[in-house]
Amino acid sequence: MKNNSYLNKKVIGFFGGLIVFLAIYLIPISGLSYAGHMDLALSLMTVVWWATQIAQPAYVGGFFLMMLIITHTATPAQVFSKPWTGSTMWLVMGAYLIAGAVNESGVGQRIAYAFIIRFVRTWNGLIISIFVLTLIMALLIPHPWPRAFMILAVVVAVGRAANMDKDDLSKLGLAIFAASCPLSGVFLTGDTSLNPLAVADSGVNVSFIRYFEIMSVPMIISGIITMLIIMFAFRPNKPLKINVAELKKEQSKLGKMTGKEKRTIFWIVVAIILWLTSSITNVDVGWLTLSVAICMSMPVIGGILTAQSWKDVPINVLIFLTAAMAIGNVGAVTGMNKWLAQTVIPTNLPHNIYLLALFITVFAMIIHMFMGSVIAVMGITIPAFVTATAHLGISPLAISLLVFSVTNLHYILPFHNLAILVGMDGGGYTAKQVSKLGVALTPAIFVIALVMMFWFHIVGLA
Template sequence: MALKLNKRTVGLFAGLIVLAIIWVAPLNALGEISQQGQQCLALTLMTVVWWACGVAQPAYVSAIYLALLILTGTSDAATVFASWTKMQMWMVIGAYLIAAAVKESGLGERIAYWFAIKFVRDWKSLVISIFVLTVVLSVIIPHPFPRAFMILAVMLVICDAAKMSKADKVKVGFLVFAAAAPGSMFVLTGDSTLNPLVASYAADGVSYVQWFIYMSVPMLVATICTLALGLALFKPEKEMEIDFDEVREKQAALGPVNNKEKRTIFWLCVAIVLWLTESLTGLNIGFVTLLIGAAMALPVIGEVLTPATWNSVPINTLVFLTAAMGIGTVGSATGMNSWIANVVLPDSVPDNIFVLALLIAAITVIIHMFMGSVMAVLGICVPAFLAFTAGSGVSDIAVAMMVFSAINIHYILPFHNLAILVGEGEDAAGYSSKEAMRMGIPLTAVVFIVVLVEALWFHVLGLM
């Protein structure tokens, strides 16, 4: 039987070749590295190649990576799975449950229809509404994918009411997912997968309020720049004329606010209050999120979630996240991170914070261009830059957030950003790589603007 060569097959063997070369290469000639550190590097690069080439669904690749770390003696199970002893993983689970409650109760859709009827009048206000809704709903729907698809559903109703062409609907669909990246980074719960991962790099943790203070100004700049590019690059074929009667019919079909929605509102208010007062109450935000999510299944006070709701918590994402966080943890324990920092980065940290910010952005964007996966680049770049800046007076969270911003805002093709990839195709938002490239190429300049703003803002806050 002839071997069928395609991207997956080529990626499989490319990853194995990378593994074999790095496993036996004389890396000590470049800088001292332990045997476990070299093995960790070899396994990590194999995994990254497999992720980038789509050799298998990312969680399967992640499972192989986690198992090999232990079976090869590179690390022990306690270190590999250390992420499960931290709040981040449990916050992800709780956030998915809360997002499911908002969706299943109909509350999110009701808010979106109300907002659209109130503020959408023409193409410009439609695009602005997409970005505003993304930011506003990030507070109550802690994951970008269900949030984006819900906003897309509402916007398509408006598009139909405006008798919009298919080409213009594609533009709207793309802009919904383009807004997801900067819009998800304002608050700690805006992206329940990535944001907690970044927060985990802070030595003393990051509260809900602290995260917002740190990211509010940079992400406002990122959102405005992305919005401006969206308005400039994606113009409608003809001006919109909306039949709001059609939209109001969809809104009316939801009926009056039901008991599920009322209970969801109550628990969301409790969650937001506890998130905002974490520094006062001392209650861990991750386990608060888990508690609130689970409480919505209790009788009398909950009855929003059902046993089937657990299906909305994807085990594949949890396995993927375990591997991504494991890269940093195991890499630190084995010395891999320090070795990468010593070999790849300059001998000393630049004294000028803006030069440092540009260095971080440039190296991160270059690596991201080839790796694609946000999680993979985070797992390699953040620990390396933390090792590089150790003792320089620059806060760990400042470094992690600059790397995160450079990765998550940047994309050229859909595979560079999972939110963009999820919306691609006729079965999703209808757009293709053509729309992603049209936005992504000029958006690369925005990456450098944002990290420079972060350098200044973090300096003002005493982080740099």
């Protein structure tokens, strides 16, 4: 019955997207060229298909990319040039390779066990440790999914040692993947499928250090707020008693640190140093990340990555990101972005930066409720708001990062955030638990938006 319901949802979504395409395409729209008109129809159809999950997102994105070219809406160069001649895609590849190396080597688990054994004794202490480890690992493992599953493996071991019931373990699983939403935004490499995309959508280049300066304070505050809500809303069914002796046994199974682990640590340190000095060397973080990953495959100095390691780089993610970026990039060429800004967004936007932040937050959250996909919302909303606020003297980077952040933190159902959705199977939590957290977090997002705009003003973006 469940499979039939899921299939029906796909069929409804498929025809719903086609209806949206035909409705937009057949209705005369003044102020839009043929290319802009077709771009709008294809973009909205793609967003509907992404939101209703009619197929794996990369297939939908690939169809969108091909239709842009086949219908002469844009040239192949206009569709693919920015994603692939820029550093974003190469950063994603390098990040997946490095994350796979750290995860496979066991370095991350070794750090997590040492931290928990030393510092954690209570339920709240374990929640805090999850958020602290997520922040630390965001610098060491440049992708949220392997990072979260690595922390989950250690937390499950803690739960087994403490005879924790399934319900309490599910609460911790939700905490792990919920922590990744704000704390992955602290570093440019914290989520290489979203953070560089948000920067790219703004059209402003930033270094690793500049991004950290802009985003670290508001995202750490967001992480603290999320953590406190989880502590308040998800209490344990019984008091937690950490079995340190049992955890030390699990830790001992890792054995002595191997040469491969030591070389992995060396190259992670090298990567961090290169990221931190990118503003001095003027070398893009993307080129640096992939270069480090390639060095990890070399004999003598590496020997960490192998031919099989390329399996850690999912081509579906690359295609999906290309499509998501193409919505904004092609929209600028065809005039769709300008038309959306003039038509959908009110012309009398608030000049007060805090009222503007609240307006953008409401707008982005409403669209996100229906679209579901963070990247889809970014692709449609960021270019329109960047265009609409160009005369207000606010940096496009501030607008882009605000839209990205409030959308990424906003989820009522699991499909609203890919990290939350991905974690459901391994984390063991339910859609009901996700909704409970999401509803509690929603009012806090407005506070976070105000904090972001205040901080953006401090650092010179607004």
